[in-house]
Structure formats: structure tokens, C-alpha cells
Amino acid sequence: VVVIEPITDGDTFTDFLPSANLSFEVAPNNFVRVAAARVLARARMVQLNPANRFNFDPSKAANTDINASPWSGTAGNAKLKPLIADTFDLAYENYFGKGGYVALSGFYKHLESYIYQQQTLFDFTGYPFTGPVTPVLNEGFVSQWQNAGGGKIYGFEAATSLPFNTFTEALDGFGVLLSGSYTKSSVRLGDDVAKTTLPGLWKR
Numbered sequence: 001v002v003v004i005e006p007i008t009d010g011d012t013f014t015d016f017l018p019s020a021n022l023s024f025e026v027a028p029n030n031f032v033r034v035a036a037a038r039v040l041a042r043a044r045m046v047q048l049n050p051a052n053r054f055n056f057d058p059s060k061a062a063n064t065d066i067n068a069s070p071w072s073g074t075a076g077n078a079k080l081k082p083l084i085a086d087t088f089d090l091a092y093e094n095y096f097g098k099g100g101y102v103a104l105s106g107f108y109k110h111l112e113s114y115i116y117q118q119q120t121l122f123d124f125t126g127y128p129f130t131g132p133v134t135p136v137l138n139e140g141f142v143s144q145w146q147n148a149g150g151g152k153i154y155g156f157e158a159a160t161s162l163p164f165n166t167f168t169e170a171l172d173g174f175g176v177l178l179s180g181s182y183t184k185s186s187v188r189l190g191d192d193v194a195k196t197t198l199p200g201l202w203k204r
Contacts, residue, residue: 072142073142086112122139
């Protein structure tokens, strides 16, 4: 028997996102740019999905260690707020030749909060299980997306464009683009856990 019940969930929010971008020509073809903004990134749809899923592993039915429980689950969170950050950028740019430039910049981003997966102990009593062995444990961990933590991202980057027509018109249309960055981060994946680097962010 399949029972279908409509579920309504979610949240509302209002955010003010000011920004400013200033450019100063400190010498011919030399610019200093300063930018500051409050920005947001909304949670992914898969994270906002209010559906709950559970799993039962019959090979672990006799386990007594809660960390090896046969029960587990995942849950979305329709009440997730966007990831919000206050950002600051400072750059120096020098333009030369026919479209060439060198740019050096630094950046700092303060994350007000972070979206992470929280492990919560859940009672699966009454949930159906498979296999001939009745599970010893009725509890297991459910992983759910939450807002918490926060942190910072900062670093610098350098970029240059060197069109070869700067040297000779015979090489018009050819050139070199080079860029590199160095980034450090520190985020807290939860309110009561140690800080770590931002997952998925390369240092260099």
C-alpha cells in the first residue's frame, strides 16, 4: 500500500546586498580598483529537497556499536538559508601595447554561515527492515543539510595577457594568457567543531 501525503515546507528571507566598485587611474594606463559587496549563493535544489530517505543494511543487524548501526538516512532541508558573504577586493592593473595587461589583486571574503551536513542520531523504531535477523539497534545517524559555522576565504591572484602583435604584426592573433592564485580558507562545519579548510577549494 502506498500512501501519498502532500508536504509543505520552506522559509522566507529578505537580504540587502549593497555593492561598490571603484576604479582610480593613478598614472597613464595604470589603475587601482577597489570593490566591496555583500553577496549570497542559494542552496542547491537537492539540498532543499524536504524528502527523507532511510537505509537498512542486514549484514549489520547484529552490531551493537552505534557507529556501525545497520540504520542510516539522509534528509534535505527546505528551511536552508543562502550562504552569505561580505567580500573585499583590491587590484592593481597595468595596460600596455595592443591589449596587453598585468594585474595583481588580493581578496577577502567573510562567510557569515556555511551549509554543511550534520549527523544526527535518529530512532528508527517501527521502520521496516529486511533480512531474517531482527536488528539489535533501533538507532542510526541521519545526515541532514544545515546552516551553521562560517569562516573566511582570502588570498591573491596574478594574471597577464601578452599579445604577440606587441612585438610584430606578423604574429597578430597570437599571444599568451597566464594566471595563478593562492587561496587560504578557514570554515567551521558546524557550531561546535574545529575549523577546517573549505571543501573542494584548491590552495594553488
